[in-house]
Structures are given as structure tokens and as C-alpha cells.
Amino acid sequence: MQEPVKAIFTECIQTQIASADLLQEPVMAAAELLVDSLLRGQKIYCCGESMAHASARHFAHIMLTGLQFERPPFPVHALHADYGANEHEAIFSQQILAVGQPNDVLVVLSAGNRAPRVSRAMEAALSRDMLIIALTNDGDQDVAGLLGPDDVEIRIPSRNSARVTEHLLQLVNMLCSLAEQQIFPQEESY
Template structure:
């Protein structure tokens, strides 16, 4: 009777184990990119497609307010899904074109296969000379193809959008935690 619940927990755990093995280096690279950008006075923008939008908003919130201790806010903005363009696909891109500057960072999240709004935001970011951190799934066919050599992809080892969404939340918490530890090492002691 409880087998479906146990199966979901098992799948979560298996994805966690695979992620722990595969994602250490890209997570550290992404954290380093965030820290370098923040210490240089740059802005971080974040956006997500569908289920990933909530994780993008959460990242902006914890980067502004702090995760582990009181600290000055980091300049991070979540792009709004209900704001801007007459054409739905350009909602995030217009915000990047209006505010993004060379050296800023776009954190792009996608839990599914395609991400038309996120892809357009990435194209806008590239046109502005911005760097990109992409959190994607093994099912992604849009986002990864837009990354350059200076960008970072954290590809969650799952094709199940529910498992990927769970990991997106964990990863944004992890990125904020790592950024706080690197920028304020005295608070980690």
C-alpha cells in the first residue's frame, strides 16, 4: 500500500546520490562565478521556466535577505514572468535588455525539456556580454546549447521534472550558502 510513496523517496535519494557525484565541480564553478560577479559590483538576474520560476524567485529572495546570518543584501533580481512584452516568450528577455550590463550574471533555471522564455533571456544576456549559470535537467534541449565557454551548467541527473524541481531548490540554497561563506568567511567560523 505504501509502495508508491517509497518509490518516490527512492527516486529522490538516487537522484541525490548521482548529483553528489556529478555536480561538485559545476556547483563550485557557479558559486565562484557568482562571488566574482558580486565582489565586482555586478548584478545577478535569475529566471526560470514553469516549475523552475519559483526556485528563481527563491534564489533572489535569499540572496537579498541572507540565508544563514544577517548581512548586506546582494544585488540579485528575479525577472518577473508577468511583466513586459506583448509576446510571452520575450518577457524575461526584455528585462535583460533593459537592465543587463556586461559582466552581470544570468542564472537560468529549467526543470523541463524546453524553456522558450529562459532561452530568449539567455540570448539577450549573451548580446549584453553577460555570463550565464544554467541549472538544467538531463531532458533539457534548449538551455544548454546557448552556453559559452565562460558559462556554467549544472545539469541535474534526472529527466523527471518533479525530481529536478526538488534539486533546483536545493541547488539555489547551496549557491547562496557557498556565496555567503566565500564573501563573509568570518561568519562561517
């Protein structure tokens, strides 16, 4: 019984190593986009497809309340996923169309191959001249094709949705930590 457990740990570690090699530049670019937007007074919205929505909500929570130290809240809002909506796939896009402003940022997370609700939100953000940060994976078929030259993609080097979901949580924690360090450099960050 120990071999399957060891195999899962090994796969996690391998994905971590590949991520450390591949994702440094896009993570820094995403952090810089977040910081620039926050310092200009823009709002940040986030959502995720399926299980990735929990990581999007976590991101909004830590950006509001602080991750490493007490600080003023950042204006970050998790889009709600009300399954009672008339058109399920439009739930995020309707919210972006209602509140999104030019140069606001939409952070989208996807752990699977398909992301219809997130894709529609991205289309709405593009129509509002918003910027997009996309956390995707090697199996993505919907999200990356909607990104423009000023947007940032952080593509997790895995197709395994469990490994991708683990990394989404790590990446949103990292983005919040980097934003806090850059906006409040005088605070103790560790």
C-alpha cells in the first residue's frame, strides 16, 4: 500500500521541480501586474472553473485579509458561482459585465481541460478592456487562446487535475505574498 502513496508524493515533487524551473518569469509578471493595478486603484476580480473556484475564493480572502502580516485590505473580489442562475455558463461573465472597468484585472483559474464559465468571463473582461491573469495547465483547451499580449499566463506543467489543484493553491499564496512584499517592503515578510 505504500507504493501508491510514494508515487503520489513523487509526482507532486516532480511537478514542483518543473514548476520552479518554468514558472518564475510568469509568476513575477503576474505579481507585477497585480501590484501595478492595486497601486493605480484598480479592482481585481477572480473566479475558477469547477474545483479551481475554491482556490479563487481563497485568493480573494487572503488578498482582503492579509497573508503574512496585518495590512489594509486589497480590493479583490471573488465572483460568486450561483448555480441558480438562468444561464449557468454566463454567471461569471454577467458579473464582469456589471462591474468591470478598463484596466481592472480578472484572475482566472482552471485545473481541467475545459473552462466554459471562465472563458465567458474572460470574453466579458476583454470587452471591458480589462487585463487577465490566467492560471492554467498543460491540458487547457479554452483559456490560453483568449489571452492578449498584455495578459499573463501561468501554465502549471501537468495535466493531472489533482496536481494542478495543489499548485493553484500554492500559486495564489505566492502571488499574494509577492504583492504584499512589493507594496509593503518595510513589513517583516517571513
